[in-house]
Amino acid sequence: MKKEIAIGIDIGGTNTDYGLVDSEGKCYVKKSLRTDVSENAETFLDILCDDLKKSITEKNGNFEIKGIGVGAPNGNFFTGKIEFAPNLKWKGVIPLVGMIEERMNLPVVMTNDANAAAYGEMIYGAAKGMKDFIVITLGTGLGSGIVINGEMVYGHDGFAGELGHTVVDPEGRMCGCGKKGCLEMYASATGIVKTMHELFDTRKESSSLRKIERPKLTSKDIFLAAQTGDTLALEAFELTGKYLGIKLADAVLFSSPEAIILFGGLARAGEFIFKPTKKYMEEYLLPIYKNKVSLLPSELDKENAAVLGAAALVWKYTVKK
Numbered sequence: 077m078k079k080e081i082a083i084g085i086d087i088g089g090t091n092t093d094y095g096l097v098d099s100e101g102k103c104y105v106k107k108s109l110r111t112d113v114s115e116n117a118e119t120f121l122d123i124l125c126d127d128l129k130k131s132i133t134e135k136n137g138n139f140e141i142k143g144i145g146v147g148a149p150n151g152n153f154f155t156g157k158i159e160f161a162p163n164l165k166w167k168g169v170i171p172l173v174g175m176i177e178e179r180m181n182l183p184v185v186m187t188n189d190a191n192a193a194a195y196g197e198m199i200y201g202a203a204k205g206m207k208d209f210i211v212i213t214l215g216t217g218l219g220s221g222i223v224i225n226g227e228m229v230y231g232h233d234g235f236a237g238e239l240g241h242t243v244v245d246p247e248g249r250m251c252g253c254g255k256k257g258c259l260e261m262y263a264s265a266t267g268i269v270k271t272m273h274e275l276f277d278t279r280k281e282s283s284s285l286r287k288i289e290r291p292k293l294t295s296k297d298i299f300l301a302a303q304t305g306d307t308l309a310l311e312a313f314e315l316t317g318k319y320l321g322i323k324l325a326d327a328v329l330f331s332s333p334e335a336i337i338l339f340g341g342l343a344r345a346g347e348f349i350f351k352p353t354k355k356y357m358e359e360y361l362l363p364i365y366k367n368k369v370s371l372l373p374s375e376l377d378k379e380n381a382a383v384l385g386a387a388a389l390v391w392k393y394t395v396k397k
Contacts, residue, residue, distance in 0.1 A: 078138060078139060078140040079098060079138060079139050079140065080098065080099065080139075080140050080142050080395070081096045081097065081098055081104065081139040081140065081141055081142065082096075082097050082098075082099075082141075082142055082143055082144070082145060082387040082388075082389075082390035082391060082395075083095070083096060083097075083128065083141060083143070083144040083145070083182070083387065083390070084097050084144075084145050084147075084382075084383040084384060084385070084386035084387030084388075084389075084390075085124070085144060085145070085146045085147070085148075085176075085383070085386050086146075086147045086148075086189060086192065086382035086383055086385070086386050087111060087146065087147065087148040087149065087151075087158075087164075087189070088111060088149075088163075088189065088215060088216065088382070089111065089149065089163035089164060089215070089216035089217065090110070090111060090112070090216055091108050091109070091110060091111055092108065092109055092110075092111045092120075092124065093106065093107070093108045093382055093383050094106075094107055094108075094124070094127075094128060094131075094383060095107070095380060095383035095384075095387065096131065096132070096135070096139065096141075097380075097383060097384060097387035099391050099395075101199070101200040101384055103377075103380040103383060103384065104135070104139070105131050105134075105135070106379065106380055106383060107127065107131060109123065109124065109127065111164065111165075112165055115165045115166070116166070117158075117166040117170045117172070117175070118175065120166075121172075121175050121176060121179060122179070125176065125179040125180055128180065129180075141182060142183075142390055142394060142395050143182055143183040143184065143185065143390040143394035143395070144176060144180060144182050144183070144184045144185075144390065145184075145185055145186070145192065145386040145387050145388065145389030145390045145393075146172065146173070146176070146184060146185070146186040146187075146192075146386055146389070147186070147187060147188065147189040147190075147191070147192025147193065147382060147385055147386040147389075148161070148172060148186060148188065148189055149161035149162070149163050149164055149188060149189055149217070149219070150162075150188060150235075151172070151186045151187050151188045151189070151191075152186075152187075152188075152233075152234040152235065153185075153186065153187040153188075153191070153228075153230055153234050154230070154233070154234040155234060156171065156172065156173030156174060156184070156185075156186055157169050157170060157171050157172060157173070158170040158172050158186075159235075162217070162251065162252030162253045162254075163216055163217050163252060172186060173185070173186050183390075183394045185389045185390065185393045185394060186389075187228070187389060188219060188221075189213060189215075189219055189382065189385075190211060190212070190213045190219025190220050190221040190237070191219075191221040191228055191230075191237070192221075192382070192385035192386045192388070192389060193211050193213050193219070193221055193339045193340075193374075193376075193381070193382065193385040194209075194210075194211040194221025194222075194223055194228065194385070195221070195228070195385055195388040195389055195392060196376050196381060196382075196384045196385025196386075196387075196388050197209070197211055197337055197339070197374060197375070197376065197385070198223065198388070199388045199391065199392075200375075200376055200384055200388065201337075201374055201375040201376040201381075201384075202335070202337050202372045202373070202374060202375040202376075203223070203335065203337060206223075206334050206335060207223070207224075207225050207226040207334075208223065208224055208225065208331065208332065208333045208334050209223050209333045209334055209335045209336070209337060210222050210223070210324075210327055210331065210333045210335075210336045210337070211223075211336075211337045211339055211374075212239070212320075212324070212336060212337070212338050212339065212340075212343075213339045213340045214263065214264055214265070214338060214339070214340040214341065214342035214343050214349070215264065215265060215340040215341055215342070216264065216265055216266055217240055217252075217260040217264050217266065218239065218240035218259055218260035218263055218264045218267075219238075219239075219240055220237050220238065220239035220240060220327075221237065222236070222237040222327075222331055222333075223333075224331055229331075239259060239323060239327060240258060240259050240260035240264070241253055241255065241258045241259070241260065242258070242259050242323060242326070243255065243256075243257045243258060243259070244257055244258070244259050244262055244319050244322070244323060245257035245262075248261065248262070249261040249262070249267075249270060259319060259320070259323050262315075262316065262319040262320075263316050263317075263319050263320035263323070263342075264342065265294070265295035265341055265342050267316060267319075268295050268298055268312050268313070268316045268342065269293055269294065269295055269298070271312045271315050271316060272285060272293060272298055272308065272309070272312045273290060273293070275308045275311060275312060276290075276308070279308060279311075281307045281308055283301065283306050283307065283308040283309065284301050284304070284306055285297060285298065285301050285306065285308065285309060295341065295342055295345075296341075298312055298313070299344075299345045299348065302345070302348050303348075310348070313345065313348040313349055313352060314352045316342075316349065316352070317349055317350075317351065317352025317353040317354075317355070317356060318352060318356045320349075320353045320356075320357075321352065321353040321354065321355065321356025321357035321358075321359070321360065322356055322357075322360050324336055324353065324357045324371075325356075325357045325358075325359075325360035325361045325365075326360075328357070328361060328365050328369055329362070329365070332365065332368075332369075333369060334369070334370065335369065335370040335371070335372050336357075336369060336370070336371050336372070337372045337373070337374055338350065338353070338371065338372070338373060338374065339374040339376070339381065340374075343373060343374065344378065346373075350371060350373070353371060354371045357369070357371065
């Protein structure tokens, strides 16, 4: 008997990962390619789908592919389109679901990357058994998946829950969405690097990070420096956690979640990001909410987390149990 498998595809601003995943969360194949391998979505999908077909063929027909789940920036669950994603080179409206279905002849369901992560946590990870929780993805940008009473919050048009584009400073940093001061410009891999640059310009303390050419500085560099006790790196994490914590306190006000789960590359900095975030979240909460909301790390295998989240869409929406 063939093993039932879902294809999970995570489209990020930098890389796109895909994998073949069963309903228990076991990942049989995991591959990655650069999202910017082409500035044209059609060419990119030709490359991606050809690679997918090769991966399936290499398994010699031992799998029954049930469908494809896609997590993508500004991926609209209702329309199956990526709409004006600020972190992708593909501009405008991309009918991604239809384009993949045409190439793969399989059912495809898509949501934004943060919602996909939330489905993954719900089925495989830290949110098992929870009905009210929020997943925050801290990658190139900041995404959020909000679950209330066991259901994802989509709103009337499919775009509810964009906490990354709530404003922390109306006169602040320019965001790719066209607004100033969005949270993701302060609490993300991109944001912490910008904060580090500002600290270089306004502070005189020595830092090992000053030796790195500014265009080459990464959030990982800042994390490694923080581990050595670098003063400015630690300050960058403190400021990042402050911005994030304040906005998470706002999110608690409207959804009263059992937990908020941090997912993604920047979340792997551990206590460097969790400690200040928790501190400022609690500071800005109303008394009735204090010490009620857990701040948790993702429990998904970090190597396969985004792919698991995307694959979870297949089991929820295309496979009838």
